[in-house]
Amino acid sequence: MHKHTTLFGPVPSRRFGRSLGIDLVPFKTCTLNCLFCQLGRTPATTMHRKDYVPVDTVRAELEQWIGAGNRADVLTLSGSGEPTLHAHFGRVLEYVAQNTDIPSLLLTNATLLHLPEVRRDAARASMVKTSLCAWDQASFARINRPHPDLDFAGFIGGQLRFREEFSGQLILEVFLLHGISDAQSQLRNLADIARRIAPDRIHLNTVERPPAEDSARPVPMDVLAQAQDLFTPCAELAVSGIRHESPHFEANEEAILQTISRRPCTLDDLASIFGLHHNEVSKYVTSLVHKGKAQWTHGGSDQPYVSPSGHGD
Ligand code: SF4
Structure with missing residues (x-):
């Protein structure tokens, strides 16, 4: 079987x-x-x-995937980092547009949209989803901890310019943290900026999976629900009651738990069983371990095994 290196899934997206x-x-x-x-x-x-990856490699993998008769509802530039850091992500979007009728979606943190060439290339996507977590330089520094060359005014300016130039569907994800960005005044500041960006849709989101830092806590559902009306257009809740969707996808933790109950697996095992990208599997496993449902076992081989908690010692 051909081993894809840049493609993962298809995975269900909410x-x-x-x-x-x-x-x-x-x-x-x-x-x-x-x-x-x-x-x-x-x-x-x-x-x-x-x-970071040769465009020819991505094109060859897409050609093989499309040629094998595979289908998906959307082809998404996302994954384990910021896709617009790839110097030629626009050529991947162009290939998708020319070789399939499946719409493309770019998930970006929007920090490079101040660059005209990034805006031009991003505009080749059918849909673009950008992010907003902060309302000024201080909150940008605290929540997003950007590269020193980035400043908040330039970040917002890039999103405003992109909206002017992009005629496809623009979705803005407003990501909130409890005790950091969910006070009324902070929500109003975020809503003001979102109104200026004028996206087609707004998704309100909060922490759903174990995040990098303990200080990143989920906003209660009632606060999220009340915040919806502050936004124009009215914000949709992107939380299931439980992600920056994987940053962007639903987990399949139950299936992974059932699989490791039958036999302990390495991450590579699980990636090949589920046909998922290594990083996706790793997120599900990390979440299971965090919840105390699974544990790592070092069996003396190169890769540790994951097994249900209480097994595999
Ligand atoms: S959540 Fe922030 S740090 Fe993590 S990949 Fe997205 S933009 Fe980068």
Whole structure:
């Protein structure tokens, strides 16, 4: 079987259906180091745009995937870092548009939209989902912990310019943290900025999976529900009562738990059993371990095994 390296899924996405993920940058290659990141801390934020994966490799994998008759509802540039750090992500979007009728979705933290070439390339996506967590420089520094070359005014300016230039569907995810960004005055500041950006839809979201830092706590559902009306257009709740969807997808923790109950598995085992990207599997397993449902066992091999808690000693 051909081994895909940049494609993962399709995985079910709450909002967009079955999504095939395209991961263009190495794990945690990001301009930000968000308090709430489910992938853990960014080792070193970067602004360096380059071809982290050769575009020809991505195109060959997509060609093979499409040629095999696979289907998905959406092809999503996302994964384990910031996709616009890839210098030629626009050529991947162009390939998708020219070779399939499946719509494309770009999930971006929007920090590079101040660059005209990034706006031009992002506009090739059918849909773009950007993020907003902060309302001024101080909250930007506290919550998103950006690369030193980024400032809040430039970040918002990039989103405003992009909205002017992009005629596709723009979705703004407003990500909230309890005790940090869910006070009324803070919510109003965020709503004012969101109104200026004028997206087609707004998703309100909060922490759902174990995040990087203990200080990133979920906003109570009643506060989220009350905040919806502050936004224009009225915000939709992107929480299931439980993600920055994986940052963007539903977990399948139950199935993983059943599998490891039959036999302990390495992350590679689980990735191949479920046809998921290594990073996706890792997030589910981390969550299970965090909840005390699973545990790591070091069996003397290169990779540790994950088994249900109380087994595999
Ligand atoms: S949450 Fe997204 S933007 Fe923030 S550090 Fe993680 S990958 Fe980067």
